[in-house]
Amino acid sequence: MNQFPEFQPGRGQFPGQFPGQFPGQFPGQFPGQGPSFPPGFPSGQQQQGGAPTSPPPSFVPQRQSVSAFAVDPGAIRGCLFRNTFVWLNNGRSFWFFPTFVGRNSVAGWRWTGRRWTYYGTDLNRIASFQCF
Incomplete structure (x- = not known):
């Protein structure tokens, strides 16, 4: 049983992606390899895509009462490579450590x-988030 039902490998969850492929990956790349970036993307960003080396904070932040239909990619982009708490x-x-933000x-x-596991989801599945 998939413990993360938000992503169903092999079901083409992300538009324009191959089944089981995460955003930013190219065909033949496995989720554990971290994100891949298009040719011409700054190479320094590519090398920062690995899993964090330590656990996230031990607390659960209090959720702010904000309602939106979908999370804006520009808003969550500010949380790249930072510990982020996500409410779906x-x-x-x-706890989530984002390394890639796409349009959707x-x-x-x-x-x-x-432990940390590679994960991806649509922005419209996120109710709110807070990065630290």
Whole structure:
């Protein structure tokens, strides 16, 4: 059973992506390899796509009462490569370390409680977020 139902590998979750492919990846690249960037993208950004080397903060932040239909990519872009707490529309919440923001999706590393795993979701599935 998939513990993260927001992403269903093999179901073409992200428009224009191959089944099981995360945003920013090219065909044949595996999720554990981190994000891939198009040719010409600053190479320094490519090397920062790995998982964080330490756990996220041990606290759960208080959620601000903000309602929106979808998260703006420009807003969450400010959280790139920072510990970010995410609340999804389905009620789930978790620590996230975003490494890629597209027009409609975000990808990076999600804390499972024991380790970081690569994760991606559509921005319209995110109810709110807070980065630290």
